[in-house]
Amino acid sequence: MAKNITIFTTNTCSYCGMVKRFLDMKGQSNQVVNLDEVPERRQEAIEVSGGALTVPITVVTKQDDTKHVVIGYNLAQLAPAIS
Amino acid sequence: MELDKKDYDLVIVGAGPAALSAALYTSREDIDTLLFEKGAIGGLAAVTDWVDNYPGFAKGVAGLELSDAMQAQAERFGAKIELGEVSKISKEGNLIKLETTSGQITAKAVLIATGSEYRKIGVPGEMEYYARGVHYCATCDGAFYRDKRLVVVGGGNSAAQEGIFLTRFASHIDMLVRRDRLTCSDVLEKELANHKDKLTIHYNTTTDEIVGENGHVTKVLGTDKITGKKVEFSTDGVFVFVGLDPTTKFLEGSGVELDERGFVKSDTRLMTNVPGIFVAGDVRSGATLQIASATGEGATAALMIREYLEHHENMSTATVATLYGDG
Numbered sequence: 001m002a003k004n005i006t007i008f009t010t011n012t013c014s015y016c017g018m019v020k021r022f023l024d025m026k027g028q029s030n031q032v033v034n035l036d037e038v039p040e041r042r043q044e045a046i047e048v049s050g051g052a053l054t055v056p057i058t059v060v061t062k063q064d065d066t067k068h069v070v071i072g073y074n075l076a077q078l079a080p081a082i083s
Numbered sequence: 084m085e086l087d088k089k090d091y092d093l094v095i096v097g098a099g100p101a102a103l104s105a106a107l108y109t110s111r112e113d114i115d116t117l118l119f120e121k122g123a124i125g126g127l128a129a130v131t132d133w134v135d136n137y138p139g140f141a142k143g144v145a146g147l148e149l150s151d152a153m154q155a156q157a158e159r160f161g162a163k164i165e166l167g168e169v170s171k172i173s174k175e176g177n178l179i180k181l182e183t184t185s186g187q188i189t190a191k192a193v194l195i196a197t198g199s200e201y202r203k204i205g206v207p208g209e210m211e212y213y214a215r216g217v218h219y220c221a222t223c224d225g226a227f228y229r230d231k232r233l234v235v236v237g238g239g240n241s242a243a244q245e246g247i248f249l250t251r252f253a254s255h256i257d258m259l260v261r262r263d264r265l266t267c268s269d270v271l272e273k274e275l276a277n278h279k280d281k282l283t284i285h286y287n288t289t290t291d292e293i294v295g296e297n298g299h300v301t302k303v304l305g306t307d308k309i310t311g312k313k314v315e316f317s318t319d320g321v322f323v324f325v326g327l328d329p330t331t332k333f334l335e336g337s338g339v340e341l342d343e344r345g346f347v348k349s350d351t352r353l354m355t356n357v358p359g360i361f362v363a364g365d366v367r368s369g370a371t372l373q374i375a376s377a378t379g380e381g382a383t384a385a386l387m388i389r390e391y392l393e394h395h396e397n398m399s400t401a402t403v404a405t406l407y408g409d410g
Contacts, residue, residue: 010223010226012132012147012222012223012226013222014124014125014129014130014147014150014222014223015122015123015130015220015223016223017123018122018123018124018166021166022166035226036226042227046227052214052215053214053218053224053227053228054214054218054223054224054227055223055224071214072214073122073123075121075166075167075168075184
């Protein structure tokens with residue numbers, strides 16, 4: 001299990017809801033950061049993703065504090081990242 | 084993710100409007116129905132900002148809201164949606180075997196309702212700057228371009244609708260249209276005209292290359308087809324809406340017949356050439372690519388599947404071939 005998971009989202013991004021639903025189905029607690037509600041964290045999302053201008057961005061922090069960043073709705077990357 | 088069982092009456096590949104409509108009908112009739120979705124539940128409708136032409140909504144409806152309602156309605160009657168991918172389908176006797184990210188499962192019938200996905204333009208820079216300046220989902224990524232310049236590539240309904248949506252954020256949009264006219268609906272064309280202050284349409288203009296510096300998109304290079312001269316558009320980002328490609332890669336080796344453009348062929352019952360495998364929605368050859376059409380096709384497919392399943396019990400492979408043809 002991951003130590004913690006943060007999903008950067010916006011109000012109109014349906015793929016963001018898919019990421020949350022997938023994590024919830026896997027029983028992984030997660031924190032949603034809605035960039036429409038907290039635009040001051042937009043730069044943080046861009047930096048953590050290495051410059052991606054997209055959502056969802058999912059940051060998985062593992063037990064050893066290493067971070068795995070998944071850009072977009074990508075189950076092929078997200079599933080192993082949280083295993 | 085492990086499923087609680089491996090055998091179903093019906094597996095629907097996809098969870099867009101056609102799939103959800105079919106699932107609503109089949110679940111209401113106690114047909115054990117599982118949907119697999121690798122993208123967004125609701126399909127392209129879910130990532131469409133606003134839907135003005137779906138019956139029953141006098142003032143229009145947000146694509147996401149419409150999708151959520153369709154999902155809730157199908158789930159209310161017991162349809163199960165699995166987030167995952169089907170990678171292979173094969174017919175074995177009277178059953179259909181599916182390889183999925185949740186393991187191997189079998190179904191008595193399958194409905195292909197995978198829809199389509201936005202086509203790439205295939206120019207230099209497109210993949211290099213994917214998600215870092217090149218985008219295919221305005222509702223997802225438009226907010227990153229507040230007060231920035233944008234290029235929208237395309238002249239059809241999606242390009243027009245998403246271009247209008249992006250005017251909420253962008254300081255200016257250059258819309259590059261390869262043809263000498265728009266191919267979107269008249270309503271959208273009129274709506275585009277209301278945004279002339281922010282959106283400039285360039286007809287007869289190809290998109291040749293997306294150029295960047297230091298990891299950021301800076302301009303789009305194109306060609307004016309009338310003069311043959313190279314043209315250049317300074318921009319911070321590019322949104323591409325140049326048509327749709329059917330999602331059918333998982334059908335390779337299945338025996339399901341596709342048309343010359345890769346869409347799935349069907350008969351009047353919406354059944355493919357493989358008995359027990361049906362198709363509905365945007366992925367079907369001849370589909371009109373409308374949400375209303377997709378939901379109608381989903382309902383039709385569900386009724387045809389019910390009829391097929393009624394005959395399915397204790398049917399031999401030879402009987403299936405006699406009743407439904409063998410392709």
